[in-house]
Amino acid sequence: MTDPRRPAVTEARQPCRVALAGFGTVGQAVARLLRDHAAEVELVAICNRHVARKRALWDGPDICWTESMDDVLAQHPDVFIELVGGRSTARDWIARALDAGVSVVTANKQVIAETGATLLDLAAARACQLRFEAAVAGGVPVITGIRDGLAGDRLTHVSGILNGTCNYILTRMEADGLPFTDAVHEAQSLGFAEADPTDDVDGIDARAKLAILSMVALGATPSPSSIVCRSIAPVAAVDFLYARHLGCTIRQVGWVARHDPDTLVSRVGPALVPLSSALARAQGSENLVIVSGQAGGETTFGGRGAGGGPTAVAVVADVLAIARGSQPGRILRHTSPISASSEFAAPFYVRFTVDDRPGIIAAIASAFARHRVNIDAVLQEPGYPADRRPFVVSIDATSVSAVEQALADMSSLDFHVLPPFAMPVLSSIG
Amino acid sequence: MTDPRRPAVTEARQPCRVALAGFGTVGQAVARLLRDHAAEVELVAICNRHVARKRALWDGPDICWTESMDDVLAQHPDVFIELVGGRSTARDWIARALDAGVSVVTANKQVIAETGATLLDLAAARACQLRFEAAVAGGVPVITGIRDGLAGDRLTHVSGILNGTCNYILTRMEADGLPFTDAVHEAQSLGFAEADPTDDVDGIDARAKLAILSMVALGATPSPSSIVCRSIAPVAAVDFLYARHLGCTIRQVGWVARHDPDTLVSRVGPALVPLSSALARAQGSENLVIVSGQAGGETTFGGRGAGGGPTAVAVVADVLAIARGSQPGRILRHTSPISASSEFAAPFYVRFTVDDRPGIIAAIASAFARHRVNIDAVLQEPGYPADRRPFVVSIDATSVSAVEQALADMSSLDFHVLPPFAMPVLSSIG
Numbered sequence: 001m002t003d004p005r006r007p008a009v010t011e012a013r014q015p016c017r018v019a020l021a022g023f024g025t026v027g028q029a030v031a032r033l034l035r036d037h038a039a040e041v042e043l044v045a046i047c048n049r050h051v052a053r054k055r056a057l058w059d060g061p062d063i064c065w066t067e068s069m070d071d072v073l074a075q076h077p078d079v080f081i082e083l084v085g086g087r088s089t090a091r092d093w094i095a096r097a098l099d100a101g102v103s104v105v106t107a108n109k110q111v112i113a114e115t116g117a118t119l120l121d122l123a124a125a126r127a128c129q130l131r132f133e134a135a136v137a138g139g140v141p142v143i144t145g146i147r148d149g150l151a152g153d154r155l156t157h158v159s160g161i162l163n164g165t166c167n168y169i170l171t172r173m174e175a176d177g178l179p180f181t182d183a184v185h186e187a188q189s190l191g192f193a194e195a196d197p198t199d200d201v202d203g204i205d206a207r208a209k210l211a212i213l214s215m216v217a218l219g220a221t222p223s224p225s226s227i228v229c230r231s232i233a234p235v236a237a238v239d240f241l242y243a244r245h246l247g248c249t250i251r252q253v254g255w256v257a258r259h260d261p262d263t264l265v266s267r268v269g270p271a272l273v274p275l276s277s278a279l280a281r282a283q284g285s286e287n288l289v290i291v292s293g294q295a296g297g298e299t300t301f302g303g304r305g306a307g308g309g310p311t312a313v314a315v316v317a318d319v320l321a322i323a324r325g326s327q328p329g330r331i332l333r334h335t336s337p338i339s340a341s342s343e344f345a346a347p348f349y350v351r352f353t354v355d356d357r358p359g360i361i362a363a364i365a366s367a368f369a370r371h372r373v374n375i376d377a378v379l380q381e382p383g384y385p386a387d388r389r390p391f392v393v394s395i396d397a398t399s400v401s402a403v404e405q406a407l408a409d410m411s412s413l414d415f416h417v418l419p420p421f422a423m424p425v426l427s428s429i430g
Numbered sequence: 431m432t433d434p435r436r437p438a439v440t441e442a443r444q445p446c447r448v449a450l451a452g453f454g455t456v457g458q459a460v461a462r463l464l465r466d467h468a469a470e471v472e473l474v475a476i477c478n479r480h481v482a483r484k485r486a487l488w489d490g491p492d493i494c495w496t497e498s499m500d501d502v503l504a505q506h507p508d509v510f511i512e513l514v515g516g517r518s519t520a521r522d523w524i525a526r527a528l529d530a531g532v533s534v535v536t537a538n539k540q541v542i543a544e545t546g547a548t549l550l551d552l553a554a555a556r557a558c559q560l561r562f563e564a565a566v567a568g569g570v571p572v573i574t575g576i577r578d579g580l581a582g583d584r585l586t587h588v589s590g591i592l593n594g595t596c597n598y599i600l601t602r603m604e605a606d607g608l609p610f611t612d613a614v615h616e617a618q619s620l621g622f623a624e625a626d627p628t629d630d631v632d633g634i635d636a637r638a639k640l641a642i643l644s645m646v647a648l649g650a651t652p653s654p655s656s657i658v659c660r661s662i663a664p665v666a667a668v669d670f671l672y673a674r675h676l677g678c679t680i681r682q683v684g685w686v687a688r689h690d691p692d693t694l695v696s697r698v699g700p701a702l703v704p705l706s707s708a709l710a711r712a713q714g715s716e717n718l719v720i721v722s723g724q725a726g727g728e729t730t731f732g733g734r735g736a737g738g739g740p741t742a743v744a745v746v747a748d749v750l751a752i753a754r755g756s757q758p759g760r761i762l763r764h765t766s767p768i769s770a771s772s773e774f775a776a777p778f779y780v781r782f783t784v785d786d787r788p789g790i791i792a793a794i795a796s797a798f799a800r801h802r803v804n805i806d807a808v809l810q811e812p813g814y815p816a817d818r819r820p821f822v823v824s825i826d827a828t829s830v831s832a833v834e835q836a837l838a839d840m841s842s843l844d845f846h847v848l849p850p851f852a853m854p855v856l857s858s859i860g
Binding site for chain 2: 029033036037133138139140141144145148149150151152153154276278281293294295296297298299300301302303304309310312313314315316317319320321324325326327328329330
């Protein structure tokens with residue numbers, strides 16, 4: 001019975017001692033869900049600022065309430081749950097726990113995206129675990145799905161809708177033709193967006209999750225800042241109209257692909273996706289992750305990407321896995337640091353907004369031709385004023401750098417009312 | 431270091447010894463994929479009839495080839511992979527392996543659906559594992575997703591497209607208006623359907639998978655035969671036309687819901703699903719499973735439900751999990767046997783095919799009224815001959831038994847050219 005593959009039956013163990021830092025919405029939901037598993041886990045400490053006020057929200061048995069990480073570790077927990085958010089304190093506390101041989105469960109995507117590989121090494125050296133299911137796609141068990149469920153496959157490609165705020169904004173624009181700013185305000189009033197939505201809208205949030213997925217699925221850990229982001233802020237209601245002419249709608253999509261051991265291609269930004277695709281079907285604040293493997297083909301994971309309930313479910317699943325003695329699937333690690341390339345080929349959608357006059361199409365077509373970019377079609381909806389007229393050029397598959405250079409070339413032309421806005425058309429990834 | 435939560439680092443272990451029974455398409459794919467993990471697993475025996483012929487397909491290192499389960503166990507494997515299919519031999523071999531303390535990985539849905547609970551008890555008593563990811567939805571890691579990834583939630587409801595053959599047939603009818611028999615023949619010629627497709631078409635295959643999902647997600651193990659099945663064979667091309675008028679398409683859907691500890695509702699059969707739903711988006715031989723939890727809401731798992739590659743990925747993931755010492759999430763078990771009820775309420779679609787004459791609507795409406803079934807609308811497409819005219823009655827939400835009793839009442843009316851064909855409209859489940 002000493003073979004670790006055949007441990008003693010779970011029920012015979014003492015409950016796993018759990019300490020929780022961060023008693024906000026998610027932390028409180030975690031504490032509630034843990035009570036369903038009292039035979040396996042016991043909450044022994046809660047760490048939060050303003051203990052007196054927070055303690056009033058607690059109706060469970062007597063436990064250690066503290067504002068200090070020293071007190072937490074003095075309780076000798078088996079698992080430390082980090083839900084304090086932010087970067088430096090969270091990272092320090094995670095590292096302190098792991099260094100003390102205490103397994104860690106966290107929802108902190110920025111810390112894992114930036115220093116996850118180092119922290120995983122520390123966990124391995126101390127024979128404890130670091131789990132972070134809640135850091136990507138909330139309650140959707142995509143990390144477990146990749147590390148364990150798809151462990152037998154050779155994975156090549158991960159794409160998805162990783163930010164529920166952007167998806168809420170874009171699907172509201174799609175459904176009711178709202179302008180971007182109105183959709184943002186609506187998302188804020190409903191609690192789906194922060195007062196400052198920059199991190200969501202510009203892709204900073206999504207690229208952290210993408211970096212984590214890259215580490216877990218592809219064994220390549222690009223620094224988040226090496227992943228090119230394009231904002232969804234330029235997306236206008238008229239883009240949905242034109243997209244529909246092309247059989248598409250618009251989503252914020254993140255993707256990362258590993259074509260060979262040394263080439264990682266990655267990007268986060270608005271893209272046209274076919275109306276019939278899984279990505280198009282994601283509505284409201286839903287998340288969706290598509291994982292491609294050589295043997296298994298495409299596997300999709302979808303669900304609620306944010307909110308206290310779903311995030312707490314992911315945290316508790318990680319805690320239970322540790323309590324049950326499960327070892328997570330190994331993360332294959334690339335030996336040298338790898339940067340994400342932003343070069344890829346796709347068809348493109350480019351919307352121009354111009355002060356209309358003769359010769360505009362000719363000027364644009366010449367600039368594209370100089371960069372060997374082939375125009376597929378020119379689309380123009382009627383009903384817009386001549387001095388602010390949107391029209392769209394669709395472009396055959398070509399490299400993003402050629403498109404961007406052609407657009408830079410055109411930027412000095414004096415008919416632009418708004419900068420040209422380009423999005424790739426992702427027919428092939430979902 | 432004796433705490434089972436902190437076992438020795440994986441790399442220090444001897445490779446896990448694996449024996450494989452069944453060297454067909456899936457078995458060969460499993461053997462290939464296992465070679466990617468030589469540090470963790472070692473294939474030590476292959477058991478198959480006609481050893482001499484099968485051995486010629488093997489280009490790996492020298493191992494034990496045999497036709498006997500005694501020889502397999504004499505190799506002292508850590509894991510036995512059962513891919514022989516069928517029922518009695520497979521069940522006997524699984525039980526023999528578990529009884530010898532050897533963990534088992536199987537893709538055998540009928541054995542797990544019928545005797546999984548007993549075999550899991552045997553595994554627990556012998557401190558070994560029984561895993562069966564490949565038995566449901568091929569390569570889609572839905573069992574792991576439920577047992578581990580959603581372990582923190584209270585799950586209430588599972589639904590999905592569990593049979594790729596039926597989905598291929600229905601989506602071909604949907605796309606090109608093929609008659610049912612033509613779509614079946616096409617599926618057979620492409621290898622998506624058996625020469626005798628009865629088990630797929632009538633729902634026997636899907637209900638075995640649904641029984642397994644019920645055990646894993648809801649802790650209730652109905653016998654597969656207690657789950658009501660309705661065949662997709664009566665579905666006609668015209669049904670897709672009418673369904674579209676109602677904003678729907680048609681899928682074979684299995685679902686199981688646990689409303690309270692003693693009430694399990696379950697069914698497999700053709701149903702109308704909204705065009706905007708995840709179920710409608712599943713194309714060709716794809717599988718899709720939707721799991722609902724009290725805290726996490728709906729989580730979806732989709733991908734390739736059959737084929738050597740995806741099935742092998744699931745088998746290898748289970749083997750690696752055992753090799754790494756992972757304990758699967760506990761399956762909560764209902765203490766008393768539970769039967770699946772077939773009673774549920776939904777809006778219904780009923781297609782009549784009649785020899786047209788005055789008074790038919792009146793006769794049908796009276797029969798429905800006698801059973802307190804409320805008609806929502808009557809739809810009739812032009813262009814069909816009067817002596818074989820299809821029309822559709824849509825019905826407000828009501829109990830399936832009331833609809834079926836009303837239809838039984840009408841069966842003696844002499845205008846029917848085909849028996850009335852009823853399908854529930856599942857707006858609420860996906």
